[in-house]
Amino acid sequence: MADPSTYRPAPGAIPTSPGVYKFRDAHGRVIYVGKAKSLRPRLSSYFQDLAGLHPRTATMVTTAASVEWTVVATEVEALQLEYSWIKEFDPRFNVKYRDDKSYPELAVTLNEEFPRVQVMRGAHRKGVRYFGPYGHAWAIRETVDLLLRVFPVRTCSNGVFKRAAQVGRPCLLGYIGKCAAPCVGRITPEDHRALAEDFCDFMAGRTGNYLRRLETEMQEAAADLEYEKAARLRDDIGALKRAMEKNAIVLADATDADLLAVAEDELEAAVQIFHVRGGRVRGQRGWITDKVEDVDTAGLVEHALQQLYGGANADDRGEGVPREVLVPALPDPAEPVREWLGGLRGAQVDLRIPQRGDKKDLMATVQRNAQQALALHKTKRASDLTTRSRALQEITDALELDSVPLRIECFDISHLQGEDVVASMVVFEDGLARKSEYRRFEIKGFEGQDDVRSMHEVISRRFRRYLQERERTGEWAVPEEGPEDAADAAAEGTEAAVDGTGTRAEDGRPRRFAYPPQLLVVDGGQPQVAAAQRALDELGIDDVALCGLAKRLEEVWLPGEDDPVVLPRSSEGLYLLQRVRDEAHRFAIGYQRGKRSKRLTAGELDSVPGLGETRRQALLKHFGSLKKLRAATVDELCAVPGIGRRTAETVAAALSSRTPAAPAVNTATGEIIEDGADEPAPAAPETAPIQETP
Known part of the structure; x- marks a missing residue:
């Protein structure tokens, strides 16, 4: 301290x-x-x-x-x-706001030649028009199904679209009139884009003019005795009105506003936002935060506005920030926030507390939603701050640590019958996974089922890197400001930062290996713990606590102890250690399976004469798997760009002369890991640990 x-x-x-x-x-x-x-x-x-x-x-x-x-x-x-x-x-x-769930949005990919309507989650992409968020994905699909009758924009994936173009036949939606079938040339790219833009205008709330235009066309068709056309237009108008009815009218004056409410206690806060466009609730979302700093309601509102509108830019076409933002408390001071929001919108924004009328009543509804979200969150064990604090304290007491282990690193070894040996490092801070700092290691130089030796090597490599960083920067010298390196920034949230050769960023900023853990956890019992301790001793590391978690009886092993520490089954500390260990196991298994799949795929095609890396990748991308590639005819191989007839004949002859490899079996469970090595094994589920070869 x-x-x-x-x-x-x-x-x-x-x-x-x-x-x-x-x-x-x-x-x-x-x-x-x-x-x-x-x-x-x-x-x-x-x-x-x-x-x-x-x-x-x-x-x-x-x-x-x-x-x-x-x-x-x-x-x-x-x-x-x-x-x-x-x-x-x-x-x-x-303060860090976390979505209490992943909200789906209706997206129109205007950045493609033939825009597509689809359900999307996650970060916004450039050139894509978004509407929502919605509470449920099925609500989006119901709305889209009604609107496709009037706006037959394509909804199929790129694979289905290309396949239909190749065979010259549209999919079912093209036959029943819910897609204009641009894949087979029934509509030009320009006309299809106009349909997509009309769809966007309708979803943005500009419905009145479009409905009036359809009604005028219906009356003109009836006057000209074109009754079939008039009936079709009548049905289109009905479909549009039913789609509009799915969003209840809450404000009679067709207001565009976002309403934000906060429910809080001493430790946590929940934020709920209603997006009202054209007087109708177009979307709803919520966030949960741990109050890790001393902040009042006004401060929470300011942080929430930063989170909500911080990513707004010109691509949002002014729809990110509405004309009105209604809040339960104004930031202190409020004028800079108003000016900031106005700059994002390009026009004045009314940031205020509703005092009376329909807007105050709707704010009360948003407030009730926030209170319910906070109550629901309190029942979630893993995300509860009090529960996490109790778990860390239980670990501190059980292992007799000098301080609470705010940063925990866990290592696991994975291999298949001694081949493709890899290791994983996962990081938990304050009891929560910090995926941007995950690392994975490729272990070379020896093969075999020697987890002890592998663990010694991985711990040595990790802390040798730590000592190099400390020596280079001085004893905890402050690095330059900015992101620590491009690789870490790219890996944020993807768990994909791969351990390489120990190089650093061009600007000299330290990598994540520069930060030591308070507690080091290894997946295993006494032998693995002894190997990790030996690695730390060889490097002179004496300020990092170490323990191992054995799978069979969930025993906690400490270095130099003959008997394990047994935590109660109901212990929050044991639950946290299990989560850390299972996450390391999942991450290691995923990396090992990916390496095995690549090795087997590359080995099958590497020996084909005249086939380089570019054409190997083109073949695999076109057919999707070796199994389909083996079954392909010479003519089908010739259809792949860059593959001539002579090369196709060579590939077909080479693959047909080989017998698929025997299934690989997990010796610990008898489970078939990969059938014939044709396709990669499925990804490991996150909730159930997978038994690997001992």
């Missing part, structure tokens, strides 16, 4: 201008980002007597080892810079 007085800035050194400040820990990581309209009084408030600070603020300032700040011209610039740094550094002591 650090003493804040050791890094307190000198009196008078802090400016009184607006700015943004960062607290860093002893390893140089940014742990908190804040802004202030006057830096001097704000920063001075952190260095008072610890007894007078909020408990979470006291934890933050005692964890930190340095503070720095950047002066800006206005409070609006401070707001923008604070949001950018929070996204960049992901500080652990800042």
Whole structure:
């Protein structure tokens, strides 16, 4: 625990201008980002007597080892810079909103030649028009099914679209009139794009003019005795009205507004947002946050607005920020936030608290939803802050650690009958998985079922990298500001950062290996723990606690002990260790299966004469698997770009002369891992650990 007085800035050194400040820990990581309209009084408030600070603020300032700040011209610039740094550094002591579920949205891919209507989740993509979010995916599909009668835009995947173009026949939707069938040339790309844009206009709320136009066309058709056309237009109007009825009218004045409500207790808060467009509720979403900093309702609202609109840009065509934003409490001060929202929208935004009428009644409904979301979240064991704190404390007490293990790293070894030996490293911080810092290792130099030797090598490589980083930067020197390297930034949320050769980013910033854990967990019993301890001793690492979790009886082994530590089955600490171990196992199994699949696929085609890497990949991409490739005729092989008849004949002869490999069997369970090595085995389920070869 650090003493804040050791890094307190000198009196008078802090400016009184607006700015943004960062607290860093002893390893140089940014742990908190804040802004202030006057830096001097704000920063001075952190260095008072610890007894007078909020408990979470006291934890933050005692964890930190340095503070720095950047002066800006206005409070609006401070707001923008604070949001950018929070996204960049992901500080652990800042408020972090987590979606209480993954919300589906209706997306129109206007960035494609033939735009497609589909359900999408996750981050927004450039050139795609989004509507929602919706509470359920089936609600989107019902709406789309009604609208396709009037706007027959394609909804099929790219694979189905290309296949239909190849065979010259549309899919079922093309036959029943719910797709204009651009795949077979029934409509030009320009006309199909016009249909997609009409669909977007209707979904955006511009419904009145379109309905009036259809009614006029229906009356004209009836007057010209074109009764079939009039009947079709009548049915189209009915379908559009039924689609509109699925969104209840909540505001009679056709208001465009977002309503935000907050329900909170001492430890957590829930945020609910209703998106109202054209007077109708077009979408709803919610977030949950741990209150890791001392923040009131106004502060939560400000953070929520940053989260909600921080990604808005010109591609949103002004739809990201509505004309009105209704909140339960105004940020302090509110004017910079209004100015920031107005800059994103390109027009004035009314940020206020509703006082009376329909808008106040609707805000009460949003507030009830927030309260229900918070109550539901409290029942979820893994995400509960109190439960996580109790689990970490139980681990601390059971293992007799000097401090709570806020960062836990777990290692697991995976192989198939001694081949393709790999290892995984997963990281949990404050009891939650931090997937951006996962690493995976390829173990070379020996083969065989020697998990002990593999564990020794992996621990040695990980902590050797740690010592190199410490030596290069000095004893916990503060790194330059900015993301730590491009590979880590790309790996955020993908679990895909691969251990390479130990190189660093071009700008000299340290990789994640520079940060040691408080607790090191290995998957295994006494032998694996002894190997890991031997690796730490050889490197002189004596400030990292170590334990192993054996699968059979879920025993916790400590180095040098003859008897394990047995935690109660109902222990939250044991539950957390199991989650960490199972996550490491899942990550290792996934990497090992991917390597095995690539090796078997490459081995089958490598020996075909005259077939280089580019054409091998083209064949596999075209047919999808070796099994289908073996069954292909010479003419079908010739259809692949870059494959001539002579090459096709060589490939067909080479593959037909080979017998598929025998199934690989897991010797521990008798399970067939891969049948004939034709296609990769399915991914490991995240909820049930997979038994690997011992």
